[in-house]
Amino acid sequence: MSQYAVEMENISMIFNKTIVANKDINFKVKKNEIHALVGENGAGKSTLMSILFGIYEPTTGSIKINNKLEAISNPIKASKLGIGMVHQHFKLVDIFPLWKNIALGAEELIAKTIVNSKKIKEEITAIMKKYNLNVDLDQSAGNASVGAQQRTEILKILYRDADILVFDEPTAVLTPQEIDGLLEVMKELQAAGKTIIFITHKMAEIWKVANSATVIRKGTVIDTFEISKTTPEKLAEAMVGRKIVEVKNEYKPTLTETVLKMKNVSVRKSNNHKILGLKNFSLEIKAGEVVAIAGVEGNGQQEIVNAITGLSKIEKGQILVSDEDVSKSSIYDRYNKFKIRHIPEDRHKHGLVLDSTLLENMVLQDISNSKFNKMGILNFAAIQTYGQKILLKFDVRNAQSGFAISRQLSGGNQQKAIVGRELTAESQLIVIFQPTRGLDVGSIEFIHSQILNAKNEGKAILLISYELSEVMSLADRIVVVNSGEMVGEIEAKGAKKEDIGRMMLGKES
Template sequence: MDGITKVFLGTIVANKDISLKIKKGEIHALVGENGAGKSTLMSILFGLYQPTKGLIKVNGKEVVISGPIRAGGLGIGMVHQHFKLVDNFTIIQNIILGSEPISKWQWINYKHAKDKIKAISERYKLEIKPNLKIANASVGMQQRVEILKVLYRGADIIVLDEPTAVLTPQEITSLLAIIEELKRDGKTIIFISHKLEEVKHIADSVTVIRLGKVIENFLAATKTKEEIATLMVGRDLVEVKNLGGNELGEVALKVKNLFVRKIDNKKIMGLSDFNLEVKAGEIVAIAGVEGNGQTELISTITGLIKPEKGKIFFGNKNMTHSSIQNLYKHGLSHIPEDRHKYGLVLEYNIIDNMVLQNISQYPFSKCGLIRSKAIQYYAQSIIQTYDVRGSKSGFALARGLSGGNQQKAVVGRELTRKHKILVVAQPTRGLDIGAIEYIHGRILEEKTRGNAVLLISYELSEVMSLADRIVVLHAGKITGNVNAKNVIRESLGLMMAGQTLEKGETKNA
């Protein structure tokens, strides 16, 4: 890619004279903060956008990539940061969409498709359930479907836009192995990630972009993680860590003898006899491999599903059968795992998104009339405080923002609303290190504000740096409940795998 410039709407310069050279057969990492312009650049390569200026050469030949089909013809495939899947189609239908094998009478040859998909998924250990609808598939499985889609089409230049952001540690390890396997097959990989550990682990070379421009290009082995981080952010970073020390208050959130069926398979219990208490000023983290009951727990506490048995209390108040609106009224804030499905209305602008739960309350409305000025003022102060970029003072549609900025908007809304209990799932999924540092700092502040925080995260490092107490979930049951201060990573790993440690070691903090 040579001298690529991309201007959106005449004013937003997402890419500025970017030149990028990728060698055949290498793993090239593209790193940079949220909004730096990585996805835009790759969308140009995949034919989704036309560059305002600049040219593209594939195998030495200048090409015009008019659309994804043309990109596919050139052997370019892309796994997008935000899935491009059809919710009410099955996994197999999604994988073959647009490339359906057709048999004699114009029927789709599902048998052929199935065999081919099976071969690829076995070869690369991309585990899927072919007949499951996407709507019922976990985030991790959706990601594997996206990768299968690209492999199914036989691409040999593969762009992976933050593929690990949504995966569990185990899945990341296997994905990295898959990527290395693809490289051995002679495929060329462009790998976008914020996780510099991964970049150091698999990349041959690295290009850092910041604010739409190339900052530096180098061989991965020649720089440390810290040096790369500094190049990305343009300043040095500090690690945020929970040092405890504050007084804990009364129990603010209590979950008692909870039984919940699995969301994607009602025959199985997602949570069985689950108990939990979070005190005011305390951060309790749920650690565990994705799919062990976390989604069921969050959905039940936030009122999206009703439990089979058991109770949920906010303070002394039984909230088990409350409406969602009532939960919000009684002090709940929720930063959901899937910001697109549950965090934002993508077709609304950012301003309207900042008052979704409170629009009927003063000062946002009065006597049933909406007060736009008050809403705008409130939303813009969130945008400013939380450094939500690219929102055009809040008038941009939520859809147009980069993932990290969408997340900052959701975090800003939920932390700014009056609340006592914060349920936060995967708050930094897909975010860059600068934004992670910022959001971690804000979550820690909740302690000093006397709020109770329930953190669900699949990232052990996140759990370990933020929590006071760590509850480990395995197959819907608690396998550990430990003080975060004196726990080691390895024993958490064992508990995540289902082992209950010796008494004493698992004593409540």
């Protein structure tokens, strides 16, 4: 019997005859191991796994599953071979309950016609118990939290009895608390005999669960490492081809004028309008100051962002930007008149028009600016020059001079494009929500330095991040929220992680 569950040999993938996403890749995964697949944004990880899962047919190469040559022509074939994939961006039907999403396409039928919902739910419940992987089966996918949606995606492949599980950046969308839970689930799956391929950018996660790691860069394999025989620094260096330096706020003093003033603001919860998600919240940010909101997800962060950017109406209170009341202003005015910019949490929902080109996306909110538009006639040359400059500076890979359709970009490169757009546009206040989600270590370093540049240029910055390390590296001041209320505030200089952690959980510090 072969020791390998997966052997991908000489795989190349060329899109549109020009974009080389994978080049002569040899990738082998031993049975029952957790094998990390790592590399920069756009290195070709998702593409390689999409080939394994039968979504793309490779330009060249062959695949053996359990030592047998297989033509994996579509995902149904992949499922039959015991391969399951949890995608980087989820693929659930919003209006269906979770159990229906899990069983979709593999439903147990009574007399070949009626879906046997009782039996299906029983079977799923048994799987949930076995792996400690719980969701509310009757909740609709659209109302489920990101964590629950992801557990649903995992249940979906376990329901189909997958033996080889591919996780494409599963932790990028989770909170630190949820990540620990998922890593435990992965270990339990391994203990039950499954083989796992795990894509992630986080060294700490690899060291917690993986046995080995393969690094790809610009479509080719650099090396495969045994985790017990290497270090996080070495692996990170193999990924980006250089040493990584952590960026840190130097605490240059802020300017005197106050840019943002939130006075006793209350907002209804974004996913449940019956209750308040933000209560009597007040906050001031000065020019040249980075204020970070720390807290466990769902404690008012989304409501703060929605109130400032205009995505939600406020119930009570007032929001001032440079002393002008924006509380009732349109989203358009907040961008164009009051110069508020926004890096949204959900890059697909609020960040990009996925079927438009990158260049169009680079001027999305500024299309009526006289720089790009004279009495309704677009100045394409100006848009092109402006957009290309951003894409170059923020190292958006395979942008094809901006003419690439945004959907075709890798997830991390889509994120870099959004961050580039928002940091480049003229602004006085930038609201930044989870800016480095899904970015590789080199890109995180770069984005962090750009955020600090914006501070040094005198912009007021509100940073919301669930990653305490990100908060600690960038903030001048840290505000802690719990249950929609401010529970504490602390100067970042000299602050300790443990103190903030304690405040986040609502305990007295």
